[in-house]
Amino acid sequence: MSGTFVGMPAFPDAAREALADSQQRRNLHHATHTIRDKRARVVGEVGNWEELRVAGAEIKDRVLTHLDTYLEQLEESLTRAGATVHWARDAEEANRIVVELVRATGADEVVKVKSMATQEIELNDALEAAGIDAWETDLAELIVQLGHDLPSHILVPAIHRNRAEIREIFLREMGQVGTPAPDGLTSEPRELAEAARRHLREKFLRSRVAISGANFAVADSGTLVVVESEGNGRMCLTLPETLISVVGIEKVVPTLADLEVMLQLLPRSSTGERMNPYTSMWTGVTPGDGPQDVHVVLLDNGRTEALADELGRQALRCIRCSACLNVCPVYERVGGHSYGSVYPGPIGAVLNPLIRGTSTPVDKSLPYASSLCGACFDACPVRIQIPDLLVRLRTRVVDEKRGGIPSGEEIAMKGTAWMFAEAKRWERAQKGSELAGRALRRRDGLGRLPGPLSAWTDARDAPAPPEETFRSWWRRERGTDERA
Amino acid sequence: MSARDEILGRVRTALQDAPDSPPPAWTYGAGAAVADVPALFAERVEDYRATVQRVGAGQVADAVTEALGSAGTVVVPDGLPSEWLPDGLETVVDDGSLGAGDLDRIDAVVTGSAVGIAVTGTIVLDHGPGQGRRALSLVPDLHVCVVREADLVADVPEAVARLQSSIDAGRPLTWISGPSATSDIELQRVEGVHGPRTLRVLLVSEGP
Numbered sequence: 001m002s003g004t005f006v007g008m009p010a011f012p013d014a015a016r017e018a019l020a021d022s023q024q025r026r027n028l029h030h031a032t033h034t035i036r037d038k039r040a041r042v043v044g045e046v047g048n049w050e051e052l053r054v055a056g057a058e059i060k061d062r063v064l065t066h067l068d069t070y071l072e073q074l075e076e077s078l079t080r081a082g083a084t085v086h087w088a089r090d091a092e093e094a095n096r097i098v099v100e101l102v103r104a105t106g107a108d109e110v111v112k113v114k115s116m117a118t119q120e121i122e123l124n125d126a127l128e129a130a131g132i133d134a135w136e137t138d139l140a141e142l143i144v145q146l147g148h149d150l151p152s153h154i155l156v157p158a159i160h161r162n163r164a165e166i167r168e169i170f171l172r173e174m175g176q177v178g179t180p181a182p183d184g185l186t187s188e189p190r191e192l193a194e195a196a197r198r199h200l201r202e203k204f205l206r207s208r209v210a211i212s213g214a215n216f217a218v219a220d221s222g223t224l225v226v227v228e229s230e231g232n233g234r235m236c237l238t239l240p241e242t243l244i245s246v247v248g249i250e251k252v253v254p255t256l257a258d259l260e261v262m263l264q265l266l267p268r269s270s271t272g273e274r275m276n277p278y279t280s281m282w283t284g285v286t287p288g289d290g291p292q293d294v295h296v297v298l299l300d301n302g303r304t305e306a307l308a309d310e311l312g313r314q315a316l317r318c319i320r321c322s323a324c325l326n327v328c329p330v331y332e333r334v335g336g337h338s339y340g341s342v343y344p345g346p347i348g349a350v351l352n353p354l355i356r357g358t359s360t361p362v363d364k365s366l367p368y369a370s371s372l373c374g375a376c377f378d379a380c381p382v383r384i385q386i387p388d389l390l391v392r393l394r395t396r397v398v399d400e401k402r403g404g405i406p407s408g409e410e411i412a413m414k415g416t417a418w419m420f421a422e423a424k425r426w427e428r429a430q431k432g433s434e435l436a437g438r439a440l441r442r443r444d445g446l447g448r449l450p451g452p453l454s455a456w457t458d459a460r461d462a463p464a465p466p467e468e469t470f471r472s473w474w475r476r477e478r479g480t481d482e483r484a
Numbered sequence: 485m486s487a488r489d490e491i492l493g494r495v496r497t498a499l500q501d502a503p504d505s506p507p508p509a510w511t512y513g514a515g516a517a518v519a520d521v522p523a524l525f526a527e528r529v530e531d532y533r534a535t536v537q538r539v540g541a542g543q544v545a546d547a548v549t550e551a552l553g554s555a556g557t558v559v560v561p562d563g564l565p566s567e568w569l570p571d572g573l574e575t576v577v578d579d580g581s582l583g584a585g586d587l588d589r590i591d592a593v594v595t596g597s598a599v600g601i602a603v604t605g606t607i608v609l610d611h612g613p614g615q616g617r618r619a620l621s622l623v624p625d626l627h628v629c630v631v632r633e634a635d636l637v638a639d640v641p642e643a644v645a646r647l648q649s650s651i652d653a654g655r656p657l658t659w660i661s662g663p664s665a666t667s668d669i670e671l672q673r674v675e676g677v678h679g680p681r682t683l684r685v686l687l688v689s690e691g692p
Contacts, residue, residue, distance in 0.1 A: 027670070034671040051510070058508035065505045068495045075488075081654060087487040139677065140668035156668055163669055189669040193677050200678065205584045221651050231622065231664040231679025238618040239584045249491065256651050257512045260641040263659075271667060274528065275604035278679060279659035280618075286656050288580050289617035300491045308498035 005150065008340030010365035012459040015334040024160050024335055031159045032325070032332045038272025039323060039379070046268065055261045057383040060317035063252055064307065070219040070252045071298065077222030081284025083294040088246075090301050095126035097297050098211065098244055102132050105242050105293070107209045111200075113226060113236045114138035115213025116320050117246045117299055119151060119342040123211070134211070135177075135203050137232035139196050146173035152336030152344060154322035155270055160335050163187040174199050200232065210236035210291070214247045215319065216262060217296075220255050223283045224296070227266060227276050237280050243291035248299050250307075250316040262319065265381035269321040302355030311392050312354045317382040318347055324376035324386060330369055339366060346376035350389040358397050367393035368459075408452035433465040434472065440464040516639035521602045525636055526687055528605025532662020533675050534683040540691055544630060545570040548594055551628045551684040555592035559624060561616025564596060568630055578620055587623035593680075595621050598657075599646050600631045600687075603639040606661045607631055607685065610650035618656055627680035629660070632688050 008014060018024065043049055063070055075085045088094035102110055110127065112118065112134055124145075127134045136145040143158035144151050147169045151157030158166070170181040170192065179202055181195045212233070216225040224245055226233045237243060253262065267276040285294050306312050325331045325345030336344030340362035341352045349366040358364050367390050376386040401407070406414075419425045440446070446462040448454055456462065468476075485493075518524050526536040539547045549570045552558060559576045560569065569575065576582070576590065596614035597607045607629055609615045621627055637643050647657060664679030675681065 031671045035667075038671075055508050055510035058505065058510070061505040062507055065499060065502050067499065068492050071492065071495070087491055089487050089490055093487060137678075138668070139666045143668070156671065158668060159671075166669060189672050189674045190676075192669055193666055193674045197677055201588070204678070205588060218651075223651055229664070230666045230668075230677035232677070234618065234622050234658065235678055238622055249495075256648055257644055260512065260644040261508075261510065263644075264640050273661070274531075275601075275606045275659070275661040277532070277661050277663070277665045279657075281651070281657040281659075283651060283654050283656070286611075286654060289611060289656060290619075298491070300494065304491065304494035304498050307495060310502070313502070 005340050005342070008360075008362045010361040011338055011340070011369045012365060014338035014340065014362070015369070018334045018338050023162070025333060027160055027162045028332055028335050031156065032327075035272055035326045039269060039326065042268045042272055042274055045274070046264070052261055052264055053381055053383050056265045056319075056381055057314075057317060059253060059258050059261060060250075060382055061314070063254060064250065064313055064316055067249065067252070067307065070254060071249060073219040074217055074222065074252050075298075077218075077220060078284055078296055079222075081222045083222065083284040083296050086295060086297045088297050088299045088301070091121035094121050094246060094297050094299050094301065095123055098123060098246065099126055099130045099132070101242070101244050101295055102127070102209055103130065105209050107132070107207075107242075109133040109135065109203075109207060110209045110211050111135050111137050111203055111207040111236045111240065112141075113210065113212035113228070113233045114141050114157075115211070115246060116154060116342060117213045117248050118211060121246070121299070121301060123246070135200070135207070137200050137204070137236060138228075139193065139230060139232075142196055142200070143169060146170065146177075150337055151342055153325060154320050154343065154345070154347075156322075160337075163189060163192065166192055170195050170199075178203060200235075204232075204235040204239055207236075207240050209242045209244070210240040212236060212243065212245045214245050214251055215266065216259060217247050217252045218254075218256050218259070219252050221283055223256065223281050225259065226280045227263075227270075228279070229271065229277045231278055234278055234280055237282060238290045240291055242293040242295070244295045244297065246297045246299055248301075249303055250318075266319055266321055269323040269379070269381040302357075305357065306351070306354035309354060311385075312350070312389060314384050315347070315350050315354050315389060317384055318351065319382060321381055323379040323381065327375040327379045329371060329373060329375070339369065346370060346386045346390075347384070350384075350386055350393060353393050353396075354389075358393070358400060364397050367391075367397060408455060412456075427471070430469045430471060434467060434469060437465040437467040441467065513641050513645040515637075515642055516603060518602055518638040521636050521638055522633050522687060522689070524638075525600050525602040525605065525631075528602060529607075529662065529685055530605075532605060532665070532683075534662045534685055536685045536687055538687045538689065540689055544568045544686060544688055547686045548628060548630075549573070551686060552592055552594070552626070555626055557590045558592045558594060559587065559590045559620060560594050561614055561620055563613030563615075564594065565614065568594070568596075578616055580617065584619060584623060587619055590624045592626035592628060593621050593624045594628045595630070597629055597631045598635065598650060599643045600636040601638075601640060601643045602636060604661060606640075606643070606659050608643060608647060609658045609660065610647065610655045611658070612650070612655060618658060621658065622679060625680055626682045626684070627660075628684045628686065630686045630688060633690060
């Protein structure tokens with residue numbers, strides 16, 4: 001696994017490879033079930049959970065339908081509070097802005113708070129190309145970075161790794177880039193966390209520039225919010241002289257009061273806790289406390305594409321809690337890498353095609369990476385109708401293919417429609433399937449079909465047809481043909 | 485065209501035919517029905533494996549001595565009530581000149597707090613007088629935090645309402661729910677990563 005998601009294969013190909021990794025499947029099963037149970041317990045404690053979900057959705061919808069107004073208000077509040085606001089149309093522009101800001105400080109390294117937006121724009125690569133070391137400080141991000149790996153979960157990017165693998169990565173890699181892991185390190189989580197503390201401490205104490213994202217940006221005050229657990233966020237947001245925050249334009253909420261809803265929804269949905277250990281809120285520059293050089297980069301990078309889609313717009317409500325990943329039967333088995341993006345799982349299957357478009361093989365295939373069971377909607381704290389969006393995006397993928405030479409699937413579907421249209425044809429087809437069923441007796445499935453039919457069986461287990469159809473059984477048992 | 489104007493233009497184009505969304509039908513700032521707020525607060529803070537000691541207003545200094553244990557060096561913010569500190573305790577009073585490295589060599593910090601939330605077991609610092617700048621309650625490994633019962637609320641909405649004035653004053657906020665923790669290794673919670681690994685909370689009642 002290399003350090004980029006660019007050029008990822010279509011979901012079924014990547015998934016087949018992931019499914020063959022039994023260690024990863026065990027790690028994922030254990031992790032997703034643990035967090036699912038924790039979430040269910042703390043959500044069950046909240047009497048008005050459904051009202052909170054509705055309020056969360058309404059707050060976000062209100063923001064999204066007046067996004068221009070709230071963004072202008074946010075910019076004004078931030079500027080008044082002493083922050084400098086930058087706007088970035090896409091990843092390249094955002095990276096350029098951040099690199100220039102870091103260069104202007106003269107620093108050759110930055111500490112980073114875990115941030116989906118900076119993952120999305122692949123900021124670390126841009127910094128590296130500019131000769132700037134970017135140190136990830138979230139434990140899971142550190143594991144991914146030291147392992148030259150890719151994130152596979154929104155909340156726990158190293159969810160696919162178990163403790164033994166993490167120990168090996170720490171022993172092998174930490175010494176290359178700073179304080180080495182202690183001799184005799186075991187795979188006890190407590191010891192591994194201690195090794196990370198020691199490794200990162202010197203970086204926190206000496207770094208002059210930090211880069212963060214934000215979970216929320218309050219329009220009327222210019223307050224940014226970072227929700228975290230370890231204290232690495234507080235270190236980055238407090239100790240350096242310069243703080244650069246890359247914030248997606250959909251992160252804005254109108255007022256501080258709206259956080260009373262979000263701060264109840266997010267921790268319970270995300271880590272399955274009543275509240276996460278640390279939440280930091282800062283409003284521009286506070287004299288004598290924390291960074292005195294504060295920048296905010298407001299990022300579009302395809303969000304306005306999603307905003308233009310009447311149904312797809314609701315995907316921008318997402319607060320990146322990852323509850324939908326943890327309950328998804330598909331994610332639980334294939335893991336995050338197969339989705340070809342930093343946004344995996346059900347939300348990734350809708351968000352990626354909406355913001356990146358449906359031109360690459362992986363983005364075309366993502367709307368199909370679902371059984372449409374609906375568990376994701378039930379878990380979503382802001383009520384994103386993920387199954388509806390998946391179906392809508394499938395329509396879009398099919399519509400974009402219309403015209404030109406029909407695919408094998410289209411021909412097969414047309415033939416099936418013709419067969420279903422007349423009872424006689426259906427009857428004849430069933431006779432054929434009974435013959436096939438007898439020929440394939442004692443086989444569970446069809447296996448891989450030859451030629452163009454393999455496209456169907458490569459992504460599905462097609463059962464062998466029964467030796468007797470229901471109609472034949474009915475005639476045999478009841479002796480009459482109902483149509484007669 | 486500037487990036488700003490182009491993005492705002494894209495937003496406006498995207499929303500041309502969007503139906504308006506009404507303001508949320510949510511009652512903000514509502515109180516929660518909690519019978520014994522201090523008891524629930526103490527229970528929920530302890531759930532995070534922090535310790536909570538309930539003391540009378542006159543017993544804070546003794547409780548601070550006990551909470552500091554064997555800590556050799558102690559830093560306190562300017563404005564911490566002097567009756568909270570034991571006689572003869574040597575402390576460094578922060579004057580803003582201590583760097584991160586200096587703070588790293590200090591064992592413990594004693595601060596006050598702005599708000600405590602019972603349902604979630606959360607303490608909020610608004611870094612006003614007696615609470616100190618953010619680095620103070622972050623770098624030392626032991627945080628002794630004094631919470632007054634009068635500053636407790638039942639749930640998050642009341643807390644946010646109370647904190648509006650701190651935000652209006654431009655103060656940063658730090659919400660603390662137990663000691664620093666991670667669940668990044670197999671989703672197993674481990675207390676103590678980068679923030680203070682030990683959090684001792686002294687909950688002070690109104691009476692003596």
